[in-house]
Amino acid sequence: MYVAVKGGERAIEHAHDWLAQARRGDMAVPDLGVAQIREQLALAVDRVMAEGSLHDPDLAALALKQARGDVIEAVFLIRAFRTTLPRFGASVPVDTGDMQIIRRISATFKDAPGGQVLGPTFDYTHRLLDFDLADGVAPPPAPEAAASPDPVPHILSHLGEEGLMQPEPAGDAENAQDVPDLTRAPLEFPASRPLRLQALTRADEGFLLSLAYSTQRGYGRNHAFVGELRIGHVRVAAHMPELGFDIEFADILVTECETVNQFQGSKSEPAQFTRGYGLVFGQSERKAISMALVDRALRARELGEDMGDAPAQDEEFVLSHCDNIQSSGFLEHIKLPHYVDFQAELELIRKLRRDAGAVREAAQ
Amino acid sequence: MTPLLQVENLSKHYGAHLGCGDVSFALWPGEVMGIVGESGSGKSTLLNCLAGHLRPDAGRVLFDTREDGPRDILGMTEAERRWLARTDWAFVHQNPRDGLRMNVSAGGNVGERLMAVGARHYGDIRAQASDWLERVEIDVGRLDDRPRAFSGGMQQRLQIARNLVTGPRLVFMDEPTGGLDVSVQARLLDLLRGLVRRLGLSAVIVTHDLAVVRLLADRLMVMKDGRVVEQGLTDQVLDDPQHAYTQLLVSSVLQV
Amino acid sequence: MTAYNFAYLDEATKRMLRRAILKAVAIPGYQVPFSSREMPMPYGWGTGGVQVTAACLVPEDTLKVIDQGADDTTNAVSIRKFFQRVADVAVTERTAQASIIQTRHRIPETPLIAGQILVFQVPIPEPLRFLEPREVETRVMHALEDYGLMQVRLYEDIARHGEIARAYAYPVRVEGRYIMDPSPIPKFDNPKLNNSPALQLFGAGRECRIYALPPFTRVESLDFDDYPFSATKAAGQSCALCGSTVSYLDEVITDDAGGRMFVCSDTDYCAARVAAGSTEDAA
Numbered sequence: 075m076y077v078a079v080k081g082g083e084r085a086i087e088h089a090h091d092w093l094a095q096a097r098r099g100d101m102a103v104p105d106l107g108v109a110q111i112r113e114q115l116a117l118a119v120d121r122v123m124a125e126g127s128l129h130d131p132d133l134a135a136l137a138l139k140q141a142r143g144d145v146i147e148a149v150f151l152i153r154a155f156r157t158t159l160p161r162f163g164a165s166v167p168v169d170t171g172d173m174q175i176i177r178r179i180s181a182t183f184k185d186a187p188g189g190q191v192l193g194p195t196f197d198y199t200h201r202l203l204d205f206d207l208a209d210g211v212a213p214p215p216a217p218e219a220a221a222s223p224d225p226v227p228h229i230l231s232h233l234g235e236e237g238l239m240q241p242e243p244a245g246d247a248e249n250a251q252d253v254p255d256l257t258r259a260p261l262e263f264p265a266s267r268p269l270r271l272q273a274l275t276r277a278d279e280g281f282l283l284s285l286a287y288s289t290q291r292g293y294g295r296n297h298a299f300v301g302e303l304r305i306g307h308v309r310v311a312a313h314m315p316e317l318g319f320d321i322e323f324a325d326i327l328v329t330e331c332e333t334v335n336q337f338q339g340s341k342s343e344p345a346q347f348t349r350g351y352g353l354v355f356g357q358s359e360r361k362a363i364s365m366a367l368v369d370r371a372l373r374a375r376e377l378g379e380d381m382g383d384a385p386a387q388d389e390e391f392v393l394s395h396c397d398n399i400q401s402s403g404f405l406e407h408i409k410l411p412h413y414v415d416f417q418a419e420l421e422l423i424r425k426l427r428r429d430a431g432a433v434r435e436a437a438q
Numbered sequence: 439m440t441p442l443l444q445v446e447n448l449s450k451h452y453g454a455h456l457g458c459g460d461v462s463f464a465l466w467p468g469e470v471m472g473i474v475g476e477s478g479s480g481k482s483t484l485l486n487c488l489a490g491h492l493r494p495d496a497g498r499v500l501f502d503t504r505e506d507g508p509r510d511i512l513g514m515t516e517a518e519r520r521w522l523a524r525t526d527w528a529f530v531h532q533n534p535r536d537g538l539r540m541n542v543s544a545g546g547n548v549g550e551r552l553m554a555v556g557a558r559h560y561g562d563i564r565a566q567a568s569d570w571l572e573r574v575e576i577d578v579g580r581l582d583d584r585p586r587a588f589s590g591g592m593q594q595r596l597q598i599a600r601n602l603v604t605g606p607r608l609v610f611m612d613e614p615t616g617g618l619d620v621s622v623q624a625r626l627l628d629l630l631r632g633l634v635r636r637l638g639l640s641a642v643i644v645t646h647d648l649a650v651v652r653l654l655a656d657r658l659m660v661m662k663d664g665r666v667v668e669q670g671l672t673d674q675v676l677d678d679p680q681h682a683y684t685q686l687l688v689s690s691v692l693q694v
Numbered sequence: 695m696t697a698y699n700f701a702y703l704d705e706a707t708k709r710m711l712r713r714a715i716l717k718a719v720a721i722p723g724y725q726v727p728f729s730s731r732e733m734p735m736p737y738g739w740g741t742g743g744v745q746v747t748a749a750c751l752v753p754e755d756t757l758k759v760i761d762q763g764a765d766d767t768t769n770a771v772s773i774r775k776f777f778q779r780v781a782d783v784a785v786t787e788r789t790a791q792a793s794i795i796q797t798r799h800r801i802p803e804t805p806l807i808a809g810q811i812l813v814f815q816v817p818i819p820e821p822l823r824f825l826e827p828r829e830v831e832t833r834v835m836h837a838l839e840d841y842g843l844m845q846v847r848l849y850e851d852i853a854r855h856g857e858i859a860r861a862y863a864y865p866v867r868v869e870g871r872y873i874m875d876p877s878p879i880p881k882f883d884n885p886k887l888n889n890s891p892a893l894q895l896f897g898a899g900r901e902c903r904i905y906a907l908p909p910f911t912r913v914e915s916l917d918f919d920d921y922p923f924s925a926t927k928a929a930g931q932s933c934a935l936c937g938s939t940v941s942y943l944d945e946v947i948t949d950d951a952g953g954r955m956f957v958c959s960d961t962d963y964c965a966a967r968v969a970a971g972s973t974e975d976a977a
Contacts, residue, residue: 082766082770082771083775086772150732150736153732154732158704259729260728260729260730260902263829263830399737403736403738403739403741403900404738405738407736407817410739410761410768410769411762411767411769413762413959414762414799414800414862414878414880414942414944415861415863417880417928417943417944417945417959418861418862418881418882419861420945421861421928422860422861426856426859429855429856429857516834517838517839520838520840524842539846542846542850543854545853546850546853549849550846551842553842553845553849554843554845555842558845558917558918558919559918559920560918560919561920563918581853
């Protein structure tokens with residue numbers, strides 16, 4: 075009798091053992107190595123790094139293995155690890171103009187200095203299942219060319235020179251420490267654009283994709299051209315005040331998207347193009363484009379555009395709901411026992427029904 | 439006697455565009471001031487500046503407060519302005535949806551201002567709400583219905599009841615008959631005239647409808663392109679307009 | 695667990711939390727924003743309470759963790775084990791022996807005493823949230839004591855149901871100033887908030903808010919003069935194990951023929967009464 079809430083501790087231990095066994099699966103099948111995940115499921119690794127806000131492919135691969143391939147669970151593992159790490163400081167802003175490019179396309183100019191580079195993309199592949207892969211056939215070697223030693227300037231900088239592109243406030247390497255840090259200060263509204271961009275770059279890819287799509291379908295429409303999408307390696311450096319110069323400490327793969335959006339201008343400002351901006355760890359171009367569209371949508375108020383009820387233009391709505399660790403945690407907490415509040419609700423409903431019954435009887 | 443509201447050199451720009459410029463007037467207790475003009479004339483901008491919804495660029499708006507006498511509302515804290523807005527002031531919007539809580543019952547709508555200033559007796563609040571429904575000619579049996587189920591005219595009358603329940607000393611009205619059918623307008627005007635006379639309300643009414651000011655306003659200001667072009671007693675301005683624009687305005691509508 | 699600091703969080707983070715807690719104690723009922731950390735358990739599962747507890751814990755503490763009033767519900771077990779692992783503190787199931795009690799959805803039946811800290815896990819700290827979804831607007835409403843709308847909601851309940859139809863998370867006013875969400879405790883527990891000798895701390899991790907009731911704070915449940923608040927629970931039932939008629943009871947379905955029994959939700963209270971041989975009404 076009455077075992078409903080007893081035995082929690084043993085049940086938890088046994089559930090964990092079962093989970094570990096289920097994670098491993100059939101022991102006759104070889105164990106999956108972390109290096110295999112890092113090399114062969116690289117885009118999943120990239121997504122875990124981006125949404126986990128921690129650039130470490132090996133840890134992200136380990137998290138994916140531990141999470142049985144559940145990306146949000148893997149992101150959660152990374153976030154919970156990240157939060158215990160000491161924070162030494164902020165890097166100087168990465169210079170994406172100095173990127174070692176593996177992919178670079180523009181939808182606005184047919185050609186530009188540096189050219190268009192398709193790179194390792196799914197675009198233009200036919201989505202046919204490749205049964206050779208099932209047999210583990212090695213791919214033929216891809217042709218190679220010498221890398222260009224010159225930096226590849228941003229395409230939108232050419233519009234900027236003409237004054238057609240709204241300039242962004244200049245980055246200030248000296249004061250990099252003053253940039254707000256979402257992970258060290260509570261999110262308060264209204265948020266600045268740097269804070270919004272931080273939230274978006276670690277936001278859930280699916281959520282941003284849907285929001286960006288909604289702007290394209292007219293909920294806060296502002297037609298976007300992909301001015302430039304570039305993927306490649308950038309150097310990360312920190313300024314050392316004691317030494318008086320910067321020290322490079324990492325070389326990371328990032329995806330950057332800049333959209334060109336129209337702006338009608340106002341009484342005080344002539345018409346010009348404005349920018350939506352996306353920057354994401356790893357090769358994550360769907361996320362980077364989505365981020366740029368949502369960033370631009372969130373600038374509606376600042377640019378004095380018509381504000382309807384479009385969710386993508388609503389800063390509180392977007393930033394309060396974009397984090398998948400917050401949302402999945404809160405969503406799933408309704409699995410926890412709610413005996414007490416449900417009991418209170420149950421008694422209230424019974425009482426209201428009793429009272430209503432008494433009123434009906436009295437009326438008859 | 440002290441004016442209830444004293445407006446001095448009030449100006450508001452939107453970028454380079456003039457919203458309203460250099461407006462001055464005094465409103466005396468028990469007086470109804472009408473502000474007329476076509477859309478874009480600056481009359482709504484002026485009203486919103488007076489009611490504290492918009493911040494003017496220049497000028498003063500002195501309100502004769504109960505405790506401290508005349509005070510510039512622009513120098514008040516947001517808390518003081520909000521307190522005024524739910525006690526001594528009332529604001530009737532053109533669209534009742536902007537002035538009502540559509541998912542709250544009629545009784546709750548009327549009772550909100552009472553509760554906001556501390557009323558905590560359910561029975562009393564309900565009795566006052568019923569009394570006000572009667573005064574604005576809404577069947578008391580609708581007390582627990584939500585305004586969604588009401589006609590446009592009923593919604594507007596409910597909005598008026600919700601505003602007047604705390605006995606405000608100054609009422610701002612923005613096109614109170616704006617969205618209504620002609621026959622419904624007439625009934626509402628009749629009701630408003632009765633309330634204004636019985637309660638001795640002081641009010642500032644913005645409208646493009648000369649019939650509204652003819653019936654309700656003691657004095658009139660005519661606005662064009664953000665400026666006041668003529669003001670005076672209502673009958674005087676309407677019957678003997680001096681400014682060319684006022685003459686055009688008066689001649690362009692049917693006489694009432 | 696040498697890789698982690700005492701009580702998991704690093705000292706800089708604890709300092710940040712303690713500053714927020716001190717501010718919350720200084721302004722009873724006011725929601726202090728704090729920089730909530732990702733914790734190794736999901737948001738919504740007590741991360742706010744865990745962070746507050748971690749910031750308060752010292753090695754000499756004795757910790758009790760309850761969920762739904764019980765020490766052995768799964769999430770209570772999980773959080774208690776977490777602190778045993780990362781802080782190696784003594785734990786107890788006895789309310790009277792605990793120096794810190796972390797709770798979800800209940801206040802223990804045994805009256806708390808001076809020196810104890812009760813830490814609540816809070817899912818939605820904003821009592822005005824479901825009247826006004828925007829944080830920018832609700833913060834202004836609190837700042838200006840613009841609480842008419844909250845009372846309207848209670849008015850609507852009476853107009854429709856004949857009483858205030860809120861069974862848990864029943865809003866309270868703290869020291870006549872801030873309206874506060876007491877977390878989803880049943881309204882039966884609301885009177886225990888008032889004038890308590892213990893320090894009561896509330897942590898909402900996902901929403902980044904901490905608030906507090908210092909000892910002996912006046913806490914009033916919102917109501918109308920002619921519809922006064924009453925801390926009711928199911929009438930005429932007693933605990934099938936200890937016989938208490940005054941404690942809060944959980945309903946347990948015992949068979950598929952509609953059989954039901956009621957047992958204390960506070961397992962420590964119930965077990966102590968059973969051990970003392972009492973099956974009569976508690977005083």
